[in-house]
Amino acid sequence: MTGEAIIEVRNLVNRFGAQTVHQDLALDLYRGEVLGVVGGSGTGKSVLLRSILGLRRANTGTVRVFGEELLSLPAERRSQLERRFGVLYQRGALFSSLTVTENTALPLIEHAGLTRAAAERLAQVKLALVGLPRGAGDKYPTELSGGMIKRAALARALALEPDILFLDEPTAGLDPIGAAAFDQLILTLRDALGLSVFLVTHDLDTLYTICDRVAVLAEKRVLVADRLDVVAATDNPWIHEYFHGPRGRAAEQAASGAPGSN
Numbered sequence: 001m002t003g004e005a006i007i008e009v010r011n012l013v014n015r016f017g018a019q020t021v022h023q024d025l026a027l028d029l030y031r032g033e034v035l036g037v038v039g040g041s042g043t044g045k046s047v048l049l050r051s052i053l054g055l056r057r058a059n060t061g062t063v064r065v066f067g068e069e070l071l072s073l074p075a076e077r078r079s080q081l082e083r084r085f086g087v088l089y090q091r092g093a094l095f096s097s098l099t100v101t102e103n104t105a106l107p108l109i110e111h112a113g114l115t116r117a118a119a120e121r122l123a124q125v126k127l128a129l130v131g132l133p134r135g136a137g138d139k140y141p142t143e144l145s146g147g148m149i150k151r152a153a154l155a156r157a158l159a160l161e162p163d164i165l166f167l168d169e170p171t172a173g174l175d176p177i178g179a180a181a182f183d184q185l186i187l188t189l190r191d192a193l194g195l196s197v198f199l200v201t202h203d204l205d206t207l208y209t210i211c212d213r214v215a216v217l218a219e220k221r222v223l224v225a226d227r228l229d230v231v232a233a234t235d236n237p238w239i240h241e242y243f244h245g246p247r248g249r250a251a252e253q254a255a256s257g258a259p260g261s262n
Helices: 045-053 075-082 100-110 116-129 146-157 176-193 204-210 228-232 237-244 246-256
Strands: 005-016 019-030 034-039 060-065 085-088 164-168 196-200 213-218 221-226
Touching: 005 045, 019 034, 019 045, 019 196, 019 213, 019 221, 034 045, 034 176, 034 204, 045 060, 045 164, 045 196, 085 146, 100 116, 100 146, 116 146, 146 176, 164 176, 176 196, 176 204, 213 228, 213 237, 221 228, 228 237
Parallel strands: 034 196, 034 213, 085 164, 164 196
Antiparallel strands: 005 019, 005 060, 213 221
16 A cells, blocks of 8 residues: 555564563554454553553654654654554443443643533444444443444543554454444544554454454564565465465455455
């Protein structure tokens, strides 16, 4: 895929003591694409995500977002740029003491300066956008199913109308039907809202169903980042085992038989 790179990671090095997780890692996210990031345990998928978001300062290297190096910006400009990010954490990370509506309204109150009443009205729109039923906003996170928690967390991630959506294992813990519905929701929102999506996942069905490109973390770097057919054909033991094992074959067959599949 070609186009405007809105995230550019170059020569990234992340170390924890004597352990080097990333060495000279490079990766781009293009405007409007869904990029899936995969890798074995310990390859630093979440570390990379945190480095891009500015939650971790890499040892060396640069991360440019919309042409600006995030960590070198003045605080006010960095805050403005970060408002263009929406983040869905793996377990939702909703505040248990707040209702779903209050969780979704919180960024609007804290960052957009809306009154509580205005923020909660807009929050209801976001909850409807992600497919939550009327009345879900009055519930607390402990009263929701796993799929509803994911959708509520997604509504909060969309509260400030971001340009880039970061998803950390969004279908983890969901049953196959719920995971497939969530994948389709992401595609619908990408198309409707013009989002670019950075997706960390291990879900093969998600990769085959919604990702325009897939980046594989291995050997402390991005080994390959390309269309899934190109990635799956790459000569690497982990890639071969991952994409050509029983689950990989099943996911590929399911995707190739699905209407409107990539």
